[in-house]
Amino acid sequence: MARNKQHKPPASHARSLRTNALISAILVTVMAIVATWFLLSENQAPEPTPAPDAAPSLTTPYFVGRDTCTGCHATEVENWTQSHHDLAMQPANENTVLGDFSGAEFHYNGITSKFYRGAQDFMVETDGPTGSLQDYPIHYTFGVFPLQQYLVELPGGRLQALNIAWDARPVDQGGQRWFHLYPDEALTYQDPLHWTGAQQNWNFMCAECHSTQVEKNYDSASRSYHTTWSEIDVSCEACHGPASNHLLWAKQEPGWQQVDSNSLGLTHRFDEREGVAWRVSEATGQPVRHPARTTETEIQVCAACHSRRAQLFEDDRTGQPLMDSFLPSLLTAGDYHADGQIDGEVYVYGSFIQSKMYQAGVTCSDCHNPHSLELRAPGNGVCLQCHSAPAYDSTQHHFHSMDGAGSQCVDCHMPAKEFMVVDPRRDHSFRIPRPDQTAAMGTPNACTGCHNDQTPQWAADQLVNWYGHPPRGYQQFAGALNAARTQAPDAEYQLLALVRDTQQPAIARATAVNALGNWLNQESLQAVAQALSDDSPLVRSSAVQTLQPLPAEQRLQLIRPLLDDPEKVVRALAAEALSDIPLSALPMTDRIALGNASEEYLESQQHNADTPSAHVNLGSFYAAQGKPSQAEASFREALALDPGWLPAYINLADFYRTQNRDRDGAQVLKEGLSRLPQSADLHHSMGLLQVRQRDLESALESLERAEQLAPDNARYVYVYAVALHSAGNTAQALAVVEGGINRLGNNLSLKELRRQLESSR
Structure with a gap:
């Protein structure tokens, strides 16, 4: 499986603010939203959150536990029992551990790990944080099928997921064995994907979606966790929200009359399918929902975990929209193919909202039993709930033999891709x-x-x-996104057409808005500005980020209304984009709006204070606000949390540039290169610094090394060629540009540079 393509959606939104164009480009690439899926396990036994002693309050609902649900909802609880939600995380014991702990050994990259039984615990002997073999007790199981992972406790309240997992499939399917989640990579203890690294940390990467009422409780001063939950697995209130007011209503206890009769005291009432029928339209022959879906509570609640996303704020399950807590990822290369098909692990939501099914009003529970998680009908039956069998479940439609390969709807419309070595996931974009x-x-x-x-x-x-x-088919955006990725001559034209086509999925249009940042001119700027008022918060958030390079006055004029956006994430991003605007220069109404949104932005970064990316963001934010000591401290904290975090070196060095401290910046880049000698970004940044220091000979060496390490980075080709030309080596500069054009094809900036170089000879 590819690096940084694991299960848990991203929980940090790493991005720099108004550094130079190079740094922005680097951060888009390097700080890509990363994630790690660790399938379903139990550790330092955080205490369940107790119900308060005070009388129930309608304004502060609290979690009451699933035992209170069983009396009235026995069928739902029975369906849920032994589901993947129920088994999401469990204490490690005789009844929950599936793996072979009878002394089994597993060999990987020169390390022999041993799984055995201790006096009371399940144990593993494996390479620890320093690379030496150590013995660890297994605290929790994580997942159940098709694989099970195991959680180990490290100092500071950290729970870490082992990279060696148990294949829970039957023997005849290749299962009942230990295997490594990264079989093609030689991970060592120094790699962030090693089981002891930050990317395998349960508290940050996994807990939010595999237990109920999780409070991360990270303490920045001690750099430690005291993570708690009310229930160890994904239980009733993980989806329905805290049920104290619902219990008050159900028991008709004092004050129950105050409970809203529509919500029944629930923060998330899933009633969108009540009274709904699907009828075949005589005009189109396609099923139509009656009545039309006007809300998407269920979809957004599911998306909180079943999506590739950054988590910016605590999700307290009190009915807030998805983008009050999360920022879904766009259709970026590595996560999605240009046509929107899954490439990395993206967890359904980003695919589903591309689909015609979503547009027509389908919800998750139309196909899945929300409690057992099973399909509502076997095989094609789940699709035939709405689609006509004679029209679709026939050889006249699929042209394959009945009951053979190609006859199942999912074969053609939901192809699967395998992740975590043994876990196939189906694409939910339902495409032709x-x-x-x-x-x-x-x-x-x-x-x-x-x-x-x-x-x-x-x-x-x-x-x-x-x-x-x-x-x-419904999705008509592949050409535009592919043109953007390949820098085609008509890319801007195609992207503009996609942004303006409101019949296409919002996630594709948001991706096009983001891509237009490479073609900002009068026409594209107008389109992006119009996207600021789009109905989709995802499109609006993308527009805010795309407009960050604009001059301050123009940026303020365009983005100011988003400081009052109904979605908290959009407001925070707007504050980030306006972080260099002095409050004193604004009228009182704007000053209050920017101040409030800035507090929300800072809150979002403090929520992720256990990640270096958050401190890089804080450093850039403080730097833009003219707070150099706070900025430097934030960048330094990022490096203290993870000395291998590339963006921290890049941003700190660039911060020193703005402070006329290039000598300090050079030292930072040297430290970075000592840890990451194959980083093209660091070599390129060093080359730019050496140009500023008028050390052209060293600069050419650094810029050449960057171009060699990242030959498909047009920016690095361009800058190296310009430096060669400045040094009087125009012929060599032309050769470098020609090589870049041959590799990258339609890159307009390189073609223009070639024209200029040829005319200068």
Whole structure:
């Protein structure tokens, strides 16, 4: 599995503020929202949160535990019992541990780990934080099928997930064995993906979505955790929210009449499917929801965990919108293919909101039993709840033998990709296979995914033969996003068309808004400015971030209204974008709005104070506000938390540049290069610093090394070529540019540089 593509959605929003254009580009790449999925386990036994002694309050609901739900909701509890939510995390004991702890050994990268039984505990002997073999008790199991991981306690209240997992599948499927989650990578104790590293930390990466009422409780002063939960697994209130007021209403205890009759005292009442029917439209032959879905409470509650996202604020399950706590990731390379198909682990939501199903009003529980998590019907039956069997469950539609490969709806419309070595996940964008797009831009398709001995063109021709026309489908954004990724000459035009096409998925339009940052001119600026008032908060948040490079006065004029946005995450991002605006220069109303939103932004970073990315963000924020001592302290704290965190070196060195402290900046970059000698970003930053110091000979060496380490980075090619030209080596500069054009194709900046260099000869 690829590095940084694990299960848990990202919990930090790392980004620099108004450094130079180079640093912004680096941070978009390097601080990509990372994540780690650790399937379902129990540790330092945090105490369940007690119910308060005071009388129930309708304004401060609290968690009461699933035992209070069983009396009235026995069927739901029975369905939930032994589900993957129920088994999300468990104390390690005879009944919960599936792995072989009879002395089994596992060999990886020169390390032999041993799984055995101690006097009372399940034990593992493996390489610890210093690389030496140590013995650790297993505290919790994490997950149940198709794999189970195990949690180990390290100092500071940290629970860490072992990279060696148990394959829980049957023997005839290759299971009942120990295996490594990164079999193709030689991880050592110094790697952030090692089980002792930050990316395998349960408190930050996993806890929020695998237990109920989790409070991370990170203490910055001691750099330690005291994480607590009310229930160890994903229980009733993890989705429905704290149920104290609902219990008050159900028992009709004093004060129950004050409970809202629509909510029944629940912060999340899932009633969107009540009275709903799906009928086939005579005009289109497609199912139509009656009545139309006007809310998406259920989808957003599920998305809090079933999405690739950054968590900026605590999610207290009190009915807030998704983007009051989380920032979903866009259709970025590495996470998604250009057409929106899954590439990395993205956990359903980002795929589903691309789909025509979502647009038509489908919710998660239309297909899944929300308590057992099983499909509502086996096989094609789940789709035939709405779609006509004669029209779709037939050879006239799928052109494959009934009950054979290719006859199941999911075979063509929900192809699966395997993650964590043994865990296949289905794409929930419900798309029509497009082998023609595979031929044009290299995106995958379900046809040749099965018929891997055939070409995409063969598959495209076959579809035309079957249906009489090329397939089209609902998603019409692949060309625009692919053009942006390849820097095609018409990329700006295609992106503008996508941004303005409100019939296309909001996540695709938000991605286009973000990509337009590479083509900001009068026309694109107008489109991005209009996106600030889009109905989708995801589009609005993307527009805010895209406009950050603008001059302060223009930026303030455009982004000021977003300081009062209904979504908390959007307000915080707006404050970040305006962090360099002095409050004293604003009228009182604007001063209050920016001050309040800035407090929310700082809150978002303090929520993630256990991550170096948050301190990089704080450093950039304080630097923009003219608070150099606080900025420097924040950057230094990022390095203290993770001495291998590349963006901290880059941003701290650039901060020193703004303070006329390039000597200190050079020392920071040298420290970074001693730890990360293969970092193109550090070599490039060092080259720029050496240019400022008028050490052109050393600068050329650094810039050349950066270009060699990252030959597909157009910026690095460009800067190195300019430096060569400045040193009088125009012929060599042209050769470097030609090489970049040959590798990158349609890069306009390199082509323009070639023209300028040729004209200067």
